[in-house]
Amino acid sequence: MPANLFPAPVEIFRFLPEIILALGGTLIMVLEALTGDRQPKNALGHVSLAALFAALVAAVAVHGSPGPAFSSMLLVDGFATFFRVVVIAVGILTVFSSYRYLSREGANTGEYYALVLFSVAGQGVMVTANELIMIFIGLEISSIATYVMAGLLRDDARANESALKYFLLGSFATAFLLYGIAFLYGATGTTNLTAIRETVLRADGPSPLLLGLAAALMLVGFGFKISSAPFQMWAPDVYQGAPTPVTAFMSAGPKAAAFAIFLRVFVTIFEPIGDRWEPIIWVFALASMTIGNFAALTQSNVKRMLAYSSIAHAGYVLVALCARSDIGTAAAMFYLAAYALMNVGAFAVVAYICGKGEKYVGIDDLAGLGSRRPAVAAALTIFLCSLIGVPLTGGFFGKFYIFKAALESKLIWLTVLGLLNSAVAAYYYLRMLVVMYMREPGEATENLEPLPAGLRTALFTSAAGVLLLGIFPSRILEFAVQSAKLFGR
Amino acid sequence: MQGVPLSWYLILSAILFALGVAGFLFRRSIITVFMSIELMLNAVNLSFVAFSYQFKQVDGHLFTFFVMVVAAAEAAVGLAIILTVFRNRATLNIDEINSLKY
Numbered sequence: 001m002p003a004n005l006f007p008a009p010v011e012i013f014r015f016l017p018e019i020i021l022a023l024g025g026t027l028i029m030v031l032e033a034l035t036g037d038r039q040p041k042n043a044l045g046h047v048s049l050a051a052l053f054a055a056l057v058a059a060v061a062v063h064g065s066p067g068p069a070f071s072s073m074l075l076v077d078g079f080a081t082f083f084r085v086v087v088i089a090v091g092i093l094t095v096f097s098s099y100r101y102l103s104r105e106g107a108n109t110g111e112y113y114a115l116v117l118f119s120v121a122g123q124g125v126m127v128t129a130n131e132l133i134m135i136f137i138g139l140e141i142s143s144i145a146t147y148v149m150a151g152l153l154r155d156d157a158r159a160n161e162s163a164l165k166y167f168l169l170g171s172f173a174t175a176f177l178l179y180g181i182a183f184l185y186g187a188t189g190t191t192n193l194t195a196i197r198e199t200v201l202r203a204d205g206p207s208p209l210l211l212g213l214a215a216a217l218m219l220v221g222f223g224f225k226i227s228s229a230p231f232q233m234w235a236p237d238v239y240q241g242a243p244t245p246v247t248a249f250m251s252a253g254p255k256a257a258a259f260a261i262f263l264r265v266f267v268t269i270f271e272p273i274g275d276r277w278e279p280i281i282w283v284f285a286l287a288s289m290t291i292g293n294f295a296a297l298t299q300s301n302v303k304r305m306l307a308y309s310s311i312a313h314a315g316y317v318l319v320a321l322c323a324r325s326d327i328g329t330a331a332a333m334f335y336l337a338a339y340a341l342m343n344v345g346a347f348a349v350v351a352y353i354c355g356k357g358e359k360y361v362g363i364d365d366l367a368g369l370g371s372r373r374p375a376v377a378a379a380l381t382i383f384l385c386s387l388i389g390v391p392l393t394g395g396f397f398g399k400f401y402i403f404k405a406a407l408e409s410k411l412i413w414l415t416v417l418g419l420l421n422s423a424v425a426a427y428y429y430l431r432m433l434v435v436m437y438m439r440e441p442g443e444a445t446e447n448l449e450p451l452p453a454g455l456r457t458a459l460f461t462s463a464a465g466v467l468l469l470g471i472f473p474s475r476i477l478e479f480a481v482q483s484a485k486l487f488g489r
Numbered sequence: 490m491q492g493v494p495l496s497w498y499l500i501l502s503a504i505l506f507a508l509g510v511a512g513f514l515f516r517r518s519i520i521t522v523f524m525s526i527e528l529m530l531n532a533v534n535l536s537f538v539a540f541s542y543q544f545k546q547v548d549g550h551l552f553t554f555f556v557m558v559v560a561a562a563e564a565a566v567g568l569a570i571i572l573t574v575f576r577n578r579a580t581l582n583i584d585e586i587n588s589l590k591y
Contacts, residue, residue, distance in 0.1 A: 133555055140559045144566050151570050157577045161586050163570045168522060171563055172513055175529035179506060182533050186540040191548050237589040
């Protein structure tokens with residue numbers, strides 16, 4: 001088959017965003033070696049931004065020629081494009097909010113920007129994967145780069161601890177996922193998702209035992225990666241200890257990509273045994289929402305509180321998965337996009353306030369932000385309102401579509417309990433708003449530096465995105481609904 | 490298939506995987522915990538090879554190569570992280586690495 005030996009140009013084109021990111025990352029590493037230690041490394045950050053923007057353009061352009069690539073290893077469809085754009089956008093916002101933080105900590109090095117690019121490239125592979133091998137490779141490219149990013153501040157004991165926990169729990173989860181993949185291969189005799197789907201649907205399909213075992217093991221692996229209860233225990237420690245821009249990144253990008261493959265695998269190939277896993281996801285969703293929200297109530301550290309809140313948000317997305325419908329998938333996609341923007345934005349504010357060595361990360365340190373830096377406070381207000389689910393923000397429509405999908409699938413109790421949970425969540429987000437606007441400025445807000453340009457861009461872009469999703473949700477949602485239908489079915 | 494039946498391989502692989510999980514959960518040295526993860530990955534490799542042999546395909550074999558490469562990359566990063574932890578704290582006991590609040 002010499003004709004198949006070399007991929008057609010269109011197939012390479014379909015992989016273009018990841019190629020750009022990987023080449024960009026490599027280029028930065030070479031430039032890093034050439035520039036020497038004394039040089040300021042912001043220029044390397046600009047290179048990574050250029051690569052990310054080029055990848056963004058490529059991802060949108062590639063949408064024009066959907067289809068499989070490389071012997072159906074990858075599949076570019078609307079679903080893939082949607083998540084590609086989300087993870088690349090998260091990468092861009094992360095780089096913008098990293099400049100000042102890194103130079104303050106004396107860690108403004110080229111490898112950080114290279115790692116962001118590699119991690120985003122891995123996530124791009126994940127969301128386009130149509131093959132179990134690609135899922136695994138993409139997940140690991142993304143995870144390994146993120147482990148290093150979490151431990152970037154080598155001399156900071158908390159960051160080390162965070163990286164260690166992230167690494168150990170992440171690898172543990174990967175092993176479970178891999179064991180599930182092995183059983184899926186054993187049950188069906190193939191690793192291609194399309195072929196697996198065909199095998200599963202045949203009357204003389206695979207043994208339900210092996211298939212169920214594969215689903216259970218993969219569920220454990222994905223559960224860890226999306227930090228859903230009962231596999232959430234690593235998230236608060238890791239999010240608290242990691243450098244704040246890295247926390248912003250890993251709470252949004254890798255999580256969205258993990259959800260993307262979670263949805264793709266469970267909604268396509270495990271759909272025939274959906275009645276078996278639906279009750280489990282039901283419990284996971286409720287447990288994530290409840291544990292996340294109630295634990296967040298008592299936190300005094302903003303990063304830790306946002307970590308618990310991100311566990312709760314994973315629970316909301318699981319509600320959408322539980323609905324097992326196209327509209328549920330679309331709602332999950334919309335929610336993940338909104339969640340990525342509002343979470344990165346909220347962490348960017350923390351990155352601005354925290355000061356050298358992350359001294360000011362308590363909720364009380366926000367005191368007086370409203371009078372000292374009204375623009376930053378306004379942006380944070382938008383993010384918090386969106387996290388609560390106030391109308392006119394992306395978070396509101398995300399929640400609305402998720403619970404609508406859940407109701408249409410007759411998940412009455414889950415909807416009721418989920419809405420009650422949202423009410424609990426409002427308390428701890430509103431507490432931040434109260435501290436920010438009603439209290440006199442404290443030590444942290446008195447001595448704030450002027451808002452650096454990079455952070456300003458990150459904050460206002462994500463705030464604008466959150467509002468855009470909240471005021472004109474229909475176009476994005478329509479795209480999500482169409483993509484959810486394509487979905488290999 | 491003559492000789493050893495597939496189920497034996499799968500049982501052995503399950504035992505190795507369970508040993509890895511137990512080691513991960515109950516051992517206190519970070520290095521041993523890390524080795525337990527490697528044991529889990531190799532247990533999975535055994536399953537892949539067994540299934541692959543059963544199907545008379547190479548897909549499973551290929552998968553094990555990818556797993557080995559990734560495990561090597563993970564080991565490089567993981568040992569570096571463990572080294573920085575040791576330099577900052579002079580301990581490798583996982584119970585003493587608890588400075589982040591619970």
